[in-house]
Amino acid sequence: MSDDTPIEFKHFIRIIGRGQRAGRTLTQEEACQAMTMLAKGEVTAEQKGAFLMLLRVREETAEELAGFTQAFRALTQEGLSDLTVDLDMGCYAGKRRHLPWFVLAVLLLVQNGKRIFLHGTHEPDSKRLYLKEVLPKLGFDLAKNTQQAQQALDKFGFAYMDLLDINPALDEVIQLREFFGLRSCANTLARMLNPSQAQHSIQGIFHRLIDIKHRECAALLQDENVLCFRGDGGEIEFNPLRDVTLHINRVTEQSTIDVENTLDSYVTKPKELDVLQLIDVWTDKTQDTYGEKALLGTLANMLVLLDKLDWKTAYEQAQDMWNNRVKEWPVTLPTT
Template sequence: MLKQLLSKCAEGKALTEDEAYAAMNIIMSGEATDSQIASLLSMLRLRGETVDELVGFVRAMRDRMTAIEASDDVIDTCGTGGDGAATFNVSTAAAIVISSLGVKVAKHGNRAVSSKSGSADVLERLGIDIHTSPSAAKQALETKGLAFLFAPLYHAAMKHAAGPRKEIGFRTVFNLIGPLANPARCKRQVVGVYSTCYAEKLAEAMRRLGSEHVLFVTGRDGLDECSIAAETDVVELKDGAI
């Protein structure tokens, strides 16, 4: 089936939500070759991912992830990365600051793929054990108000795409869907996005996936952050309206 879906993408056609769901399940089950995964990621990047594709991919990820129970007031600060600006990992610093103010943060993150440092890289250099169990993360979230959810521990099936992602090196659809698949099922988030166009797509995808209040921020200087050197565009999803 994946060959048929690849052929459809090669013709410049978009996948339906169900087709995207099926493609991601094939990847996560280990049935796709590295070449097939790299081909799909490259074609999606060149054409531009649709909202249907984003929703289908995220649904598949959520269905296979190891989830943790969390209260409704938990938030996540996560960026897509891939802006090529080589800035430090702002979302991790922001998570630490706002948790100190009494906001519960389930910080979802990974190692760097196309940047100099990811959330996991930063925390490891600070001497923090990122390989904590889901039960330990849940306890930390409840008692300390901050937990780091290391993506490979909660999305173990995504290991099959790790090699192709690392080899091609550029941002892919995984940069976009990672922030949408928080294991704590956060419905409130601040998401840094490298493109306003994609911020709007992600807002629509998260609306369809049930998020309640999300801010998508894009610096006009190309940062997937609130920029201090240029104006920042904000797309807000709140109570079903964008």
């Protein structure tokens, strides 16, 4: 195939779909080309489904994920990279068993001078609690564009934007779950997107070994500072009941940190997830042992990434930040 001959998308399907002997994985460059064509709508619906589901069955390599991420980063809403942000957090799993205690970790970082960009989406069929539902109930506005994100950062210290407003092409692929009945690699790519191009990015995953791919992908992309771990239900929240390994990449230097659980006793999940309980714990109206351990562990992970601390020191600093927090809820709650 000559350099001036347009590549047909079936070329990429053929590469990954010919079987164990004749097929192969995509190079990072090929992956970027393929996903760019898919994201720009230059493929048929049949080709899109075949490509994504072949990858789903075989599982993507770090090189493929890096190329796919490059493709979608190039399609991200302009202007977000101009925001002054310390930490990027992709929140795509939603919460099912417990409240999103990591929100309180975000508020603690904000009280200590950090600026955070949050992004996520909503999958209606998953029956999970997503940030776009949670934050308005807590009194925080959602941003729809770069200007509103800047306003939220200046007002709250953090901003949340839905993926639909950040990168519609990527969100469209995620929403295909409704038709496939399965998630595609798009959920992984959204976590790696870092639309604000923050110097630090923290990512939560669910399945074993995917954290290693995140770390290796970050190295291929030469992302400055990335931390990935198996969070509660796949979210960016520390599960205090489980040992976990933190996977870190700093440009191309990869490392791991093994962390033991911080809560030994079994915790019964709540019968319902009442978002306002987050406020009650923050203001000391009530206590929740699991919630406090979850937010402290999450904050410790953030501090490991941001300040290059060992985990014990980071956890101690997280505890100090929690003990010394301003306990007044920072915004007025909605009346309806």
